[in-house]
Amino acid sequence: MKALLLENIHPEGIRLLTERGIEVETVRGALDEDELAARMAGVQLLGIRSKTNVTRRVLDAAPDLLAVGAFCIGTNQVDVSGAAERGVAVFNAPFSNTRSVVELVVAEIISLARHLTDKNAAMHAGVWDKSAKGAHEVRGRTLGIVGYGNIGSQLSVVAEALGMQVYFYDVADKLALGNARRCETLDELLEVAETVTLHVDGRPGNAGLFGAEQFAKMRHRSLFLNLCRGIVVDHEALRENLLSGHIAGAALDVFAAEPKTAGDPFVSSLQGIPNVILTPHVGGSTEEAQSDIGRFVAIKLGDYATAGATTMSVNLPQVVAAPELGEPGRGRILHVHRNVPGVLARVNTVLGDAGVNIEGQTLSTRGELGYVITDTVGVVGPELVERLRALPETVRLRVLDAG
Numbered sequence: 001m002k003a004l005l006l007e008n009i010h011p012e013g014i015r016l017l018t019e020r021g022i023e024v025e026t027v028r029g030a031l032d033e034d035e036l037a038a039r040m041a042g043v044q045l046l047g048i049r050s051k052t053n054v055t056r057r058v059l060d061a062a063p064d065l066l067a068v069g070a071f072c073i074g075t076n077q078v079d080v081s082g083a084a085e086r087g088v089a090v091f092n093a094p095f096s097n098t099r100s101v102v103e104l105v106v107a108e109i110i111s112l113a114r115h116l117t118d119k120n121a122a123m124h125a126g127v128w129d130k131s132a133k134g135a136h137e138v139r140g141r142t143l144g145i146v147g148y149g150n151i152g153s154q155l156s157v158v159a160e161a162l163g164m165q166v167y168f169y170d171v172a173d174k175l176a177l178g179n180a181r182r183c184e185t186l187d188e189l190l191e192v193a194e195t196v197t198l199h200v201d202g203r204p205g206n207a208g209l210f211g212a213e214q215f216a217k218m219r220h221r222s223l224f225l226n227l228c229r230g231i232v233v234d235h236e237a238l239r240e241n242l243l244s245g246h247i248a249g250a251a252l253d254v255f256a257a258e259p260k261t262a263g264d265p266f267v268s269s270l271q272g273i274p275n276v277i278l279t280p281h282v283g284g285s286t287e288e289a290q291s292d293i294g295r296f297v298a299i300k301l302g303d304y305a306t307a308g309a310t311t312m313s314v315n316l317p318q319v320v321a322a323p324e325l326g327e328p329g330r331g332r333i334l335h336v337h338r339n340v341p342g343v344l345a346r347v348n349t350v351l352g353d354a355g356v357n358i359e360g361q362t363l364s365t366r367g368e369l370g371y372v373i374t375d376t377v378g379v380v381g382p383e384l385v386e387r388l389r390a391l392p393e394t395v396r397l398r399v400l401d402a403g
């Protein structure tokens with residue numbers, strides 16, 4: 001089995017795939033559509049990061065492709081439905097940088113409460129401004145978390161350890177961790193929080209979630225942070241509230257329009273305002289997160305390649321599969337099919353007619369697709385494989401042999 005890994009994937013990912021006997025070929029940078037399509041023959045596993053687009057054309061040029069590993073958080077660069085139609089699994093690492101974001105939020109809350117960036121800038125400019133005015137401990141202060149998902153809920157735990165009183169608001173019904181208190185509405189949260197931090201996802205309805213009306217409802221001299229999505233916040237409204245002193249400080253890591261590459265100019269109406277921290281979308285960018293992404297995605301690719309497991313695939317039905325096939329003489333049939341009534345009965349009729357004994361079978365469906373893993377006693381021969389492949393519902397068929 002061969003894996004083609006582009007865009008300088010972390011060595012941990014390469015190590016884990018090689019350890020499983022997978023031949024790994026690496027390319028330092030991204031490839032464009034033509035270059036990638038030309039290299040896909042004979043590649044079973046493709047690893048990319050955010051700069052390579054896996055388009056329908058690339059998929060059409062990849063008859064041997066089993067899975068795509070997006071060694072990053074998002075999968076917008078992959079045609080995930082096109083991949084599903086071909087029975088190609090797509091994996092990513094949605095949680096690997098959660099902790100990195102949480103730690104930056106905590107650092108920024110403390111920095112804003114102590115005006116650290118202004119003090120630092122003054123010192124570099126030769127100004128010794130030793131004063132406690134406007135500087136606060138975060139202990140005992142209220143933190144309002146909007147969006148209590150992976151990041152919001154982990155932040156809740158860490159903030160409580162600092163002695164903060166946590167309130168949260170989420171559109172979904174979320175279990176409160178520790179002593180955190182749930183707010184029924186965003187307005188309720190804005191009434192109590194001295195620091196408000198946004199951690200919602202990028203669903204279309206969240207564009208413009210936070211504007212003049214919400215800033216007006218925040219407590220006077222409170223702090224504001226956004227490390228989720230740029231489109232969620234109206235920066236002009238934030239600027240006005242910072243200049244008027246209603247908001248005492250803000251930290252922004254994400255922007256509606258971000259420069260494409262390092263070194264491109266960055267312009268924002270929030271530049272030059274005191275106690276405003278601007279960072280270039282680095283909330284999740286740590287070496288630990290990169291290493292964890294390498295590990296996480298390589299394990300998912302390896303488990304799919306050697307055992308058929310689709311746990312946490314973003315596009316195929318998810319089936320948990322035991323990593324071992326058992327003693328010699330056992331087989332495993334991996335069958336991605338159209339999710340239509342009676343398909344499982346038809347698969348099992350083919351197996352029964354061939355005298356194959358089923359030792360275990362797990363089915364999962366997702367939209368128009370179904371995926372069934374069947375463990376058999378007895379080796380699955382080529383004739384049986386052809387009969388399964390000929391079923392009109394079959395999208396992709398693969399057989400693993402215990403030897």
Ligand SMILES: NC(=O)c1ccc[n+]([C@@H]2O[C@H](COP(=O)([O-])OP(=O)(O)OC[C@H]3O[C@@H](n4cnc5c(N)ncnc54)[C@H](O)[C@@H]3O)[C@@H](O)[C@H]2O)c1
Pocket residue numbers: 073094097098101146147148149150151152169170171172174199200201202203206209227228229253254281282283284285
């Ligand atoms: N700055 C960075 O580098 C960086 C890194 C990782 C993630 N992120 C961003 O952080 C955000 C959160 O990530 P996550 O992994 O915690 O996502 P998640 O999907 O686990 O959590 C998002 C939560 O927000 C809630 N939500 C959505 N819309 C809401 C609304 N209007 N009001 C209240 N709650 C709402 C959802 O119900 C969910 O619980 C995402 O937008 C992600 O893109 C940024």
